Amino acid sequence: MDCKEFRESLDFYADGELAPEAEAAARLHLNECAACRRAEAELLRLRRALKRTVAQHQPPPELVRRVEALIGAHRPHRLWQRRISLPAPVFALLLVATLLVGLGVASLRRAPPGKQSASVQPEQKPPAPAPAPQGNLDLARFDHGERATIYKVRRTQAGDAQ
Amino acid sequence: MWLSRRRRARQFEETALPHLADVYRFARQLADEEQAQDLVQDTYLRAWKYFDSFQAGTNCRAWLFRILHNVWTDRFRQSRLELSLNEQSETAIEPYYDWEDEFMREELSAELEQALAQLPEAYRWAVLLADVEELSYQEIAQVMDCPIGTVMSRINRGRRTLARLLRATEQSEPQAEHKRSS
Numbered sequence: 639m640d641c642k643e644f645r646e647s648l649d650f651y652a653d654g655e656l657a658p659e660a661e662a663a664a665r666l667h668l669n670e671c672a673a674c675r676r677a678e679a680e681l682l683r684l685r686r687a688l689k690r691t692v693a694q695h696q697p698p699p700e701l702v703r704r705v706e707a708l709i710g711a712h713r714p715h716r717l718w719q720r721r722i723s724l725p726a727p728v729f730a731l732l733l734v735a736t737l738l739v740g741l742g743v744a745s746l747r748r749a750p751p752g753k754q755s756a757s758v759q760p761e762q763k764p765p766a767p768a769p770a771p772q773g774n775l776d777l778a779r780f781d782h783g784e785r786a787t788i789y790k791v792r793r794t795q796a797g798d799a800q
Numbered sequence: 801m802w803l804s805r806r807r808r809a810r811q812f813e814e815t816a817l818p819h820l821a822d823v824y825r826f827a828r829q830l831a832d833e834e835q836a837q838d839l840v841q842d843t844y845l846r847a848w849k850y851f852d853s854f855q856a857g858t859n860c861r862a863w864l865f866r867i868l869h870n871v872w873t874d875r876f877r878q879s880r881l882e883l884s885l886n887e888q889s890e891t892a893i894e895p896y897y898d899w900e901d902e903f904m905r906e907e908l909s910a911e912l913e914q915a916l917a918q919l920p921e922a923y924r925w926a927v928l929l930a931d932v933e934e935l936s937y938q939e940i941a942q943v944m945d946c947p948i949g950t951v952m953s954r955i956n957r958g959r960r961t962l963a964r965l966l967r968a969t970e971q972s973e974p975q976a977e978h979k980r981s982s
C-alpha cells in the first residue's frame with residue numbers, strides 16, 4: 639500500500655470499516671510512513687475535538703422531565719410502582735418484621751390480669767417503706783443502731799402480711 | 801394489558817431514556833436550543849409510540865437517531881432538498897486532507913462548533929454519527945436512509961470540508977471573535 643492508497647482508505651481505517659487484510663496493509667504502511675501517521679493523528683484529533691464540542695451541551699432538566707412525563711402519562715402511579723417493584727425482598731422482610739413486632743406487643747397486652755401489674759412494674763423494685771404497725775417493731779434494737787435488721791424484719795413481716 | 805404496558809414502559813425507560821442526553825446533544829448541532837428540545841421531544845414521542853418495532857438487543861441509539869433523522873427531515877424538509885442537490889456532484893472519495901501538520905489547536909470548541917454549523921447538514925449528520933456516536937457505516941446508512949457508498953463519501957467529504965472550514969475560521973480569528981460576541 640502506498641501513500642495515495644492509504645489516504646484513500648484513511649477514513650475507513652480510522653472508522654474500523656476496512657476488511658482485515660486491508661486493515662493489516664494499512665497498519666503496515668503506517669509503521670513505515672511518518673506523513674501518513676500524522677494524517678491519521680490529525681483525523682483522531684478532529685474526532686476528539688468533535689466529541690468535546692458536542693459534549694458541552696446538557697439537556698435542560700425540564701426537557702428530561704417532559705419526556706419522562708410523556709411516558710408516565712401512559713403509566714399511572716409510576717413512582718409507586720417503582721418503589722414496590724425494586725426492593726421487593728427488602729419490603730417483604732420489613733413487612734414480616736413489622737407483623738412479628740406487632741404480634742409480640744399484642745400478646746403482652748393480652749397477658750392474664752394478675753400478671754399485668756407485674757409486667758408493668760418490675761418485681762425487683764423494693765416497695766416504698768411504708769410505716770409498719772408499731773407493735774411489730776423492736777424499738778430497743780433501733781436504739782442500738784441495728785437499722786438494717788429492723789428494716790429486714792419489717793420487710794419479711796410485710797411480705798407475710800400479704 | 802395494564803401489566804404489559806407497565807413492562808413496556810419500564811423497558812423503554814431502561815433502553816431508550818438513557819440516550820436522551822446524546823440525542824439532545826446531537827440535535828443541538830442541528831438546531832438552536834428551543835428547536836433541539838422540540839426535536840428530542842418529538843423523537844421520544846415517536847420512539848415511545850413505535851417502541852414495539854424496536855428489536856431488543858439491537859443498537860437502541862442507532863434506532864433513536866433514525867427516528868431523530870425522520871423527525872428532523874419532516875421539520876426541515878426544505879433545507880434537505882437544497883442539500884441533496886449540491887451533493888450530486890460530490891460522490892468520489894477525496895484522498896488528501898487539506899491539513900499538512902497540526903491544523904487544529906487543542907482548544908477550539910468554539911471554532912469547531914462554528915465550522916460544524918457551516919457544514920452541509922448531510923455531511924454534519926454523517927461525520928457526527930461516525931465520530932461522536934461511533935455508529936458503523938451500516939448503521940449510519942440505516943439512520944440516514946441512504947446507500948453505504950453515500951455514507952462513505954459523506955463522511956470523507958464532510959471531514960475534509962470541516963477541516964477546510966476550521967482553517968478558514970482560524971485564519972480569520974478576529975472576525976470570528978466579533979461574530980461570536982454579537
Ligand SMILES: [Zn+2]
Pocket residue numbers: 640641642644667671672673674
Ligand atoms: Zn504514507
